[in-house]
Amino acid sequence: MTGLDRQRVLLIHPLGYGAAAAGGDISRLANLMPPLGLASLAAWVEKHGFTADIIDCYARPQADAAIDAYVRDHRPGLVGFSCTTSSFLDGTRIAARLKGLLPGLRTVFGGPHVSALKTAILERFSAVDYGVIGEGEEALRELLASGGEAPAAIPGLAYRDATGKALFNGYPNQMLALDDLPFPAYHKLEGYPTAYRLPLFDYPTAPNATCISSRGCPYACSYCDRSVFGRSFRYNSATYMYEHLRFLRQSYGIRHVTFYDDNFTVNRARLVELCALLQRRPLGLTFNCAARAEHLDADLLRLLKAAGCWMISLGVETGDPELLSQHRQQADLQTVATALALIKKAGIRTKALLMMGLPGETEASIRRTKAYVFAQPIDTFNLAKFTPFPGSPAYASIHEHGEFNEDWAKMDCMHFQFVPRGLTRPRLEELYRDFQREHFQRAKVLLGYMTMAWRSPDSTRRFLGNLGKFLHFVRTTERYEAP
Ligand code: B12
Numbered sequence: 001m002t003g004l005d006r007q008r009v010l011l012i013h014p015l016g017y018g019a020a021a022a023g024g025d026i027s028r029l030a031n032l033m034p035p036l037g038l039a040s041l042a043a044w045v046e047k048h049g050f051t052a053d054i055i056d057c058y059a060r061p062q063a064d065a066a067i068d069a070y071v072r073d074h075r076p077g078l079v080g081f082s083c084t085t086s087s088f089l090d091g092t093r094i095a096a097r098l099k100g101l102l103p104g105l106r107t108v109f110g111g112p113h114v115s116a117l118k119t120a121i122l123e124r125f126s127a128v129d130y131g132v133i134g135e136g137e138e139a140l141r142e143l144l145a146s147g148g149e150a151p152a153a154i155p156g157l158a159y160r161d162a163t164g165k166a167l168f169n170g171y172p173n174q175m176l177a178l179d180d181l182p183f184p185a186y187h188k189l190e191g192y193p194t195a196y197r198l199p200l201f202d203y204p205t206a207p208n209a210t211c212i213s214s215r216g217c218p219y220a221c222s223y224c225d226r227s228v229f230g231r232s233f234r235y236n237s238a239t240y241m242y243e244h245l246r247f248l249r250q251s252y253g254i255r256h257v258t259f260y261d262d263n264f265t266v267n268r269a270r271l272v273e274l275c276a277l278l279q280r281r282p283l284g285l286t287f288n289c290a291a292r293a294e295h296l297d298a299d300l301l302r303l304l305k306a307a308g309c310w311m312i313s314l315g316v317e318t319g320d321p322e323l324l325s326q327h328r329q330q331a332d333l334q335t336v337a338t339a340l341a342l343i344k345k346a347g348i349r350t351k352a353l354l355m356m357g358l359p360g361e362t363e364a365s366i367r368r369t370k371a372y373v374f375a376q377p378i379d380t381f382n383l384a385k386f387t388p389f390p391g392s393p394a395y396a397s398i399h400e401h402g403e404f405n406e407d408w409a410k411m412d413c414m415h416f417q418f419v420p421r422g423l424t425r426p427r428l429e430e431l432y433r434d435f436q437r438e439h440f441q442r443a444k445v446l447l448g449y450m451t452m453a454w455r456s457p458d459s460t461r462r463f464l465g466n467l468g469k470f471l472h473f474v475r476t477t478e479r480y481e482a483p
Helices: 019-024 026-030 036-047 064-074 085-101 112-117 119-124 137-146 238-252 268-280 298-307 321-327 333-345 363-375 393-400 425-441 443-450 457-465 467-476
Strands: 005-013 051-056 076-082 106-110 130-132 157-160 166-168 208-211 256-259 286-291 309-317 349-356 380-385 402-404 418-420
Touching (some): 208 238, 268 298, 333 349, 349 363, 363 425
Parallel strands (some): 005 051, 256 286, 309 349
Antiparallel strands (some): 157 166
């Protein structure tokens, strides 16, 4: 008898680095989005009679004391952590502390990092009792229902047997139907929605929200970690999506939503239906989504615009055709250019998602990317520093293509942990800075940002309020400014 509440789980989204640096973290200042995975888990287990609370350290960096107080006051039998690669070690730090604080407490980790490395995580980290590999709702529910007593019977779970050997039960035979999921438990996120913010200049109005309406992606790009939801594609129906948007509008006054689906437009029919619903019964909100170029056409774009679509992000990755073909299926920069032109023509903003430092990258390929990107009707872009995540196809052979420093805490797409053969880290940093600087110095781009004063007044206020920090980033490209 441990006196722990085995019906209760505390779910934690770790910050990933020392809390003192959070105020000067350019990534958090530019965007801070809610952990929808944890909110979905909380809603699911509460629907099944358990109690779940969430502490999001990304939104509340000084949360250590609050976490300890929660564990002392409520004595949860289980504490769950949602981790990417860069936030994983911070998660194990908190887990080890909590186990010291409350003997008998068990920890479960989920998210992309654990889903990619599976039992290897349990072999190396004693603070991790269980790993949930892939989709988490049912595995967490079963873990709570069994009080942790029958781990071998839970599909999707990694655990240690009586001898201490780490085992994985394999994936469940059947995945959830996404329309069976309750809406994420937004009320469990302290300060929702105003504690969160979409990327600067990516929205017209606040308060805003993020949504995920599908899981999985049928493609297998070399840089993408799909270890959680794999290659199948499941999605919410148009009616469910419409009701979800209506709920956000009515309960939280949301005025704009960004859909973070990997492939929002893959199923054209559901979008046509959603657009019709939004036109027939408007909700007074706008939305953004991300798409692949080959899944867009002029008719669909017209419908999306009429339904309130404000911006579409396109995965461009690189403007060098040869490099692109090494990393992506159906790589065709002409298709991307056509899609960008169609989006603009429909009156929707365009955002390009780019990467620098892929295996095979050279100074010449970076020059070609710059020329391509600057020639396209792109309103804004996100330039990530390529990072070979353990769950991505590129990871397996990464050492053949350059120098890789596998320091998990820094694998956040804002550090060049991988340097392709023929380049050096300082040179890559310089090329990255030049790319950003040249973009922001173009008259057309500057003018575009000036129009944000009325197109996205909330972004403009955030930007001006942190001007010094943003200029520091453009000059140095460093993620953290000294506290
Ligand atoms: C929105 C998003 C963000 C948001 C919110 C992050 C969040 N934690 O929710 C923000 C902008 C903050 C973000 C930041 C980053 N992100 Co991000 N992000 C996404 C995105 C597009 C959607 C996440 C999501 O909501 N999914 C839907 C929910 C339902 O799924 P889920 O979160 O995976 O949760 C399910 C399971 O994983 C599992 N699960 C998850 N946690 C737990 C915990 C427990 C206890 C259990 C039992 C189960 C469980 O159950 C959940 C329900 O089924 C994903 C791609 C994707 N399609 O998932 C990338 C993704 C997660 N991000 C990624 C990266 C690289 C980053 C950044 C490093 C990059 C950057 N500079 O922006 C940072 C890291 C920040 C951090 N501290 O972790 C990578 C992670 C790869 C890796 N191995 O690390 C992904 C997978 C994209 C990719 N394909 O490469 N991201």
